Amino acid sequence: MGRTLAVVWKELLLLSRDHAGLLSLFLLPAALVLVITLVQQNVMELTGERTGSMLFIDQDQGELGPELQALLRQHRGIELLVWPAERAAEARSAVVAGKHSGLLILPAGTGEALWARLERLAAVAADQEADGQTVNQEERAGALPELQLYFDPTLLPGFRQEIGALVRLAMARVELDWKLELLVGTIRSRLEQLGIPGEFLRHETFGIETLDEELLRLREWAEGAGKQQPGVVQQNVPAWALFGMFFTVLPLGGGLLWERRAGVWLRFRSMPLAIGSLLGGKMLAYMLVGLFQFALIYLIGNRLFPLLDLPAFTIAGVFFEIGLIVLVVSLAACGYGLMLGSVCSSYEQVTMFGAISIVLAAAVGGIMVPVYAMPEFMQQLAVVSPLNWGLTAFHEVLVRGHGLAEAASQLVGLLLFGLGNLLLAWRLTTS
Amino acid sequence: MSRRKVPPAAPAAALPAAIELVELRKSYPGQRRPAVDQLSLRIPRGLLFGLLGPNGAGKSTTIALLCGLLRPDGGTISFPGLAPGPGSLPPKQILGFVPQDLALYDHLSGRENLIFFGRLYGLRGARLQERVAYGLQLAGLEVRAQQRVATYSGGMKRRLNLAAGLLHEPQILCLDEPTVGIDAQSRQLIHEQLVALAAQGMTIIYTTHYLEEAERLCRQVAIIDEGRIMACGSPRELLREGGYSSLGELFFALTGKELRD
Numbered sequence: 001m002g003r004t005l006a007v008v009w010k011e012l013l014l015l016s017r018d019h020a021g022l023l024s025l026f027l028l029p030a031a032l033v034l035v036i037t038l039v040q041q042n043v044m045e046l047t048g049e050r051t052g053s054m055l056f057i058d059q060d061q062g063e064l065g066p067e068l069q070a071l072l073r074q075h076r077g078i079e080l081l082v083w084p085a086e087r088a089a090e091a092r093s094a095v096v097a098g099k100h101s102g103l104l105i106l107p108a109g110t111g112e113a114l115w116a117r118l119e120r121l122a123a124v125a126a127d128q129e130a131d132g133q134t135v136n137q138e139e140r141a142g143a144l145p146e147l148q149l150y151f152d153p154t155l156l157p158g159f160r161q162e163i164g165a166l167v168r169l170a171m172a173r174v175e176l177d178w179k180l181e182l183l184v185g186t187i188r189s190r191l192e193q194l195g196i197p198g199e200f201l202r203h204e205t206f207g208i209e210t211l212d213e214e215l216l217r218l219r220e221w222a223e224g225a226g227k228q229q230p231g232v233v234q235q236n237v238p239a240w241a242l243f244g245m246f247f248t249v250l251p252l253g254g255g256l257l258w259e260r261r262a263g264v265w266l267r268f269r270s271m272p273l274a275i276g277s278l279l280g281g282k283m284l285a286y287m288l289v290g291l292f293q294f295a296l297i298y299l300i301g302n303r304l305f306p307l308l309d310l311p312a313f314t315i316a317g318v319f320f321e322i323g324l325i326v327l328v329v330s331l332a333a334c335g336y337g338l339m340l341g342s343v344c345s346s347y348e349q350v351t352m353f354g355a356i357s358i359v360l361a362a363a364v365g366g367i368m369v370p371v372y373a374m375p376e377f378m379q380q381l382a383v384v385s386p387l388n389w390g391l392t393a394f395h396e397v398l399v400r401g402h403g404l405a406e407a408a409s410q411l412v413g414l415l416l417f418g419l420g421n422l423l424l425a426w427r428l429t430t431s
Numbered sequence: 432m433s434r435r436k437v438p439p440a441a442p443a444a445a446l447p448a449a450i451e452l453v454e455l456r457k458s459y460p461g462q463r464r465p466a467v468d469q470l471s472l473r474i475p476r477g478l479l480f481g482l483l484g485p486n487g488a489g490k491s492t493t494i495a496l497l498c499g500l501l502r503p504d505g506g507t508i509s510f511p512g513l514a515p516g517p518g519s520l521p522p523k524q525i526l527g528f529v530p531q532d533l534a535l536y537d538h539l540s541g542r543e544n545l546i547f548f549g550r551l552y553g554l555r556g557a558r559l560q561e562r563v564a565y566g567l568q569l570a571g572l573e574v575r576a577q578q579r580v581a582t583y584s585g586g587m588k589r590r591l592n593l594a595a596g597l598l599h600e601p602q603i604l605c606l607d608e609p610t611v612g613i614d615a616q617s618r619q620l621i622h623e624q625l626v627a628l629a630a631q632g633m634t635i636i637y638t639t640h641y642l643e644e645a646e647r648l649c650r651q652v653a654i655i656d657e658g659r660i661m662a663c664g665s666p667r668e669l670l671r672e673g674g675y676s677s678l679g680e681l682f683f684a685l686t687g688k689e690l691r692d
Contacts, residue, residue, distance in 0.1 A: 006550035010539070017538045263532030267595070270498045270528035270605075271551050 003273050007281020008288070014255065015289065021251040025289060026296055029244025033297050034304070036368075037236040041310060052101035053079040054163060055091045062111030064174060071170035072104075078166060098152050102163045105148040113145035114175075118182050126186075147171065237301035237313040238394035239367040242387050244297065245290040245330050246358045249337030252286050253350040256341025256425075265429070275430045279422065283334040290330030321397045321404050328414045329390040335418030336386075338425035361385040389413045446475030448511050449603055449634035450497065455506035457492055457658075466492040468658035470506070474636060474651075479629045481649035482638045483678075485686050489658040490638040491531070494605045497636065498528045510603070524553075527601030531608045533588045534595070537581035541572045541591050544580060545598060552599035566594035569624055586617025593621060597628070604628065606637035610644065622648055646678040654685050661685040 015021055056072070058065035072080050081100070083091045088105060095103045149167055151160050191197075259265045268278055301313025315322045337354070344350045362368055364378065365385030374382065382388045393407035393414075404411070450473075457467040467489045474480050484490045495501040496508060510522060535544050545563040554562055567576045570590035572583075580588060593609055606625075610618045626648060629635050639645055645652050646666045653663040662669055662685055666678050675681040 002553070002555065003551050006547055009550075010536070010543075010547045013543065014536060014538055263530035263534035264536070266495075266500060266530045266532075267528060267534040267548070268551070269500050270523060270526060271548075272523040272553065273551055 004277045004281040004284065007278055008285040011255070011282055011285035012288070015251060015285075018251065024247055024250060025244060025293060028247065029240045029293060030296055030300055032243065033236055033240035033300055036240065037232055037301075037305070037310060038308065040236060041232045052159070053081055054102040054104060055081050055083040055095065055100050057083045057085050057088055057091060057103070057105045059085045059088075059108040060106045060110045060112075061085075061108070064111035064114065065106050067174050067177070068104075068106065068170050071173055072166060075166055078163070092150055095150050095152055098154055101152050101155055101159065103148075103150040104167060105150075107146070107148065110145045110147065113143075114178065117145065118178055122182055122186060231311060233301055233305060233311045233313045234395070234399050235370050237297055238398065239362075239391055241294045241297040241326075242329055242390045242394075243358070243362050243367050244293045245326075246333045246336070246361070246387060247355075248286045248289055248293075248330075248333050249340055249354045249358065250351055252282060252334060252337030253340035253344065253354055254347055256282065256338060256429075257344055257347055257350050260341070260429070275426060279338055279426055279429070282338065283331065283422070286334045286337065287327060287330040290333065291326060294326045315398070318397050321407075322394070324404065325390065325393045325397065325407065325411065328393075328411050328418075332386055332390070332414040332418035332421075335421035335425070339421035342425040342428035358387075361387045364388070366391055386414060386417050389417075446477060448473050449476035450474040450636075451507075451509045451511060452493075452497075453507045453509075455493070455496060455508065456504045457496060457501060458504055465504075465658050467496065467503075470655070470658060470660055472653055472660060472663065474634060476634050477629060477632045478634065478650040479625060479648055480634070480636045481645035481652035482636060482655060483640075483642065483645055483652055483682060484638075484655040488656045488686070490655055491607055492658075493655065494528075494607050494636065494638060497603075498526055498605050499523060500528075524599065525602040527596040527599065527604040529593050529596040529604070529606040529609050531611065533592050535580050535588060535591060538579055540577050540579050541567060541570070541583070541587075542576040544591065545595060548595045549598045554598065562598045562600075566591075566598055569597065570594040571620060584614075584617075586613040589613045589617055590621060593624070601633070603634045603636070606635065608638055608640065610639065610641065618644075642677070642679045642682055652678070654682060656686045 015025075054072075056065075056069060058069075069080060069082065072078065083103075091100075091103050094100055147167070149164065151163070155163075188199075259268070268275070298313065298315065303312075306312045340350050340354050344353065362385075364381055365371075365388030366374070366382050367387050371379050371382045371388065389410040393410040396402045396407040396410070397404070400406070452470055452472040452474075455467050455470040455472075456465055458465040470489070470493065472493075482490045482493060492501065496503050510525070536547070539547065542563060545566045546559065549559045549562055549566075564573075567573050570587070570593065572587060572591060572594075575583070575587070580591065583591070589609065589612075593606070596604060596606070609625075610621055613621075622644070625635055625637070629650075649666065651663070651665050652669070654661045662673075662681065664672075669681055670676070670678065673681055673684070675684065
């Protein structure tokens with residue numbers, strides 16, 4: 001054990017003096033988690049919970065505008081900004097420039113036109129009933145009044161559809177209100193023709209006041225609800241911590257290769273010690289580095305993110321589980337690094353093959369872009385990446401609210417990957 | 432080119448053997464000839480023994496076999512009076528090895544290098560500090576002990592390389608070209624230290640291309656070529672028996688003047 005600890009001491013001392021290595025191990029993942037989270041926060045806002053801001057210009061100045069405004073404001077995801085009617089051109093420029101997601105214009109006379117159309121439709125229907133003839137209702141009702149909806153040209157299709165659906169829903173609700181209003185008025189008028197006072201029929205009779213009441217509710221469930229929901233922070237903090245931990249293969253593999261080539265390994269082999277204690281010492285040192293890397297990324301997620309209006313990353317309640325996952329991921333990365341240092345014959349090979357393989361595994365494994373956002377084929381391919389195993393294990397515990405048992409297959413995969421590489425490294429360095 | 436064969440001289444009979452190699456064989460995959468071919472050698476205890484030969488003669492392979500860095504294909508290596516290591520390998524605790532390459536960490540100081548290698552040899556506490564101090568003194572690096580090896584000259588690194596192989600007080604020290612590429616002063620210091628260590632009873636086997644150095648320092652030398660011993664004995668005896676004026680003359684007579692790249 002003393003010899004293994006000596007190797008740990010030497011590795012940490014060497015790493016502390018390798019400024020480029022420290023930058024790549026700590027600053028790179030720290031910068032990546034910060035930048036990518038901020039970038040993806042915006043993307044996820046556009047595709048998910050927050051839909052951005054929409055301008056509203058009421059040129060009608062009647063009852064319709066306030067009703068629509070009230071209905072649109074009921075959606076918590078959209079920020080409705082009322083814009084002066086005389087600055088319509090300026091509003092359109094702002095939307096084209098991407099400052100706002102959309103612009104809804106209620107043209108002058110829309111309310112009147114809507115009410116007139118309703119009345120004409122009702123009259124056509126009444127005539128039809130009286131004559132017993134089928135007529136073209138649309139022709140006799142006249143032109144449809146139109147609302148104008150402008151979008152930011154760069155807006156993602158999903159978000160465009162969502163805003164369109166919100167506006168259509170509000171319009172449908174207004175139409176329903178107005179149709180019921182007309183219905184009540186028509187029935188009162190008929191009653192009065194029959195000598196019954198119209199006031200006898202009150203709105204409550206039709207249950208119009210109950211329009212705001214929900215009759216059916218859609219309840220959405222996510223497994224593990226009550227725990228944290230998947231989000232940009234839960235995606236990026238473990239993802240870039242994993243990426244950083246796997247980047248330890250460069251100094252670890254490079255260091256082993258240098259020792260093999262510089263004669264140090266010959267000196268080791270002439271000594272009364274087992275090669276396993278050398279490899280074990282290196283592995284232990286870089287597993288400690290992995291823990292520090294995760295701690296740094298965790299602190300960024302937990303302390304810095306809230307200052308940037310991002311949700312805080314927390315591992316409260318799953319501290320042990322996360323610690324174990326970090327250790328297993330780190331072990332897998334160290335095994336891979338030692339294997340590279342044993343197989344490669346030049347430092348360039350270690351850095352080239354190591355860096356390229358990690359970046360590829362990160363891309364395929366859902367580190368850079370979440371797996372669910374990938375095409376079907378790439379989603380299937382993701383399972384070959386050890387970084388995906390690590391990320392899935394984190395998500396099992398952090399997002400889905402599962403325990404280690406549900407992450408066992410990923411953890412066992414990472415363990416086998418790490419130990420397999422370690423075994424290969426041991427065989428190559430002792431032969 | 433014809434080569435005059437000189438029969439191996441009888442070893443220093445008065446001294447007990449430290450190492451005995453009997454019909455040692457070692458081949459590398461893809462190589463036409465064995466690197467070490469039926470090599471038998473008796474190295475007496477407590478003297479400086481030079482292993483000479485041109486490039487590719489088998490010197491480094493022989494040293495590697497002696498130190499347990501390679502397993503022989505055939506033959507035996509024994510250390511009379513010492514228990515063998517695991518799997519009949521040499522007992523590594525009594526062996527010191529100084530590789531030809533500078534086996535040191537540039538980004539550690541001289542002291543840190545010695546502490547690290549000392550710990551790997553199993554040294555701890557006061558004993559470790561004592562041996563590190565000895566190593567720094569031997570290398571003449573007490574003043575620059577805290578400085579990183581990267582700032583050292585070639586000679587300083589060679590001296591530290593030697594000191595690292597002596598930390599655990601080995602009974603047998605194997606050196607692979609320990610004085611290559613260094614200044615005269617450093618070479619002289621290393622020579623003096625090797626002679627002093629041998630005088631204290633340490634058996635020192637070292638390979639070198641510097642023939643005049645071997646002639647001056649070594650009580651016994653073996654000239655090796657194509658994996659076989661061409662001559663073995665004290666330089667004086669070998670010169671007298673073959674009628675040569677220098678070890679260089681004997682060396683070229685045995686190994687030829689063809690370039691060995």
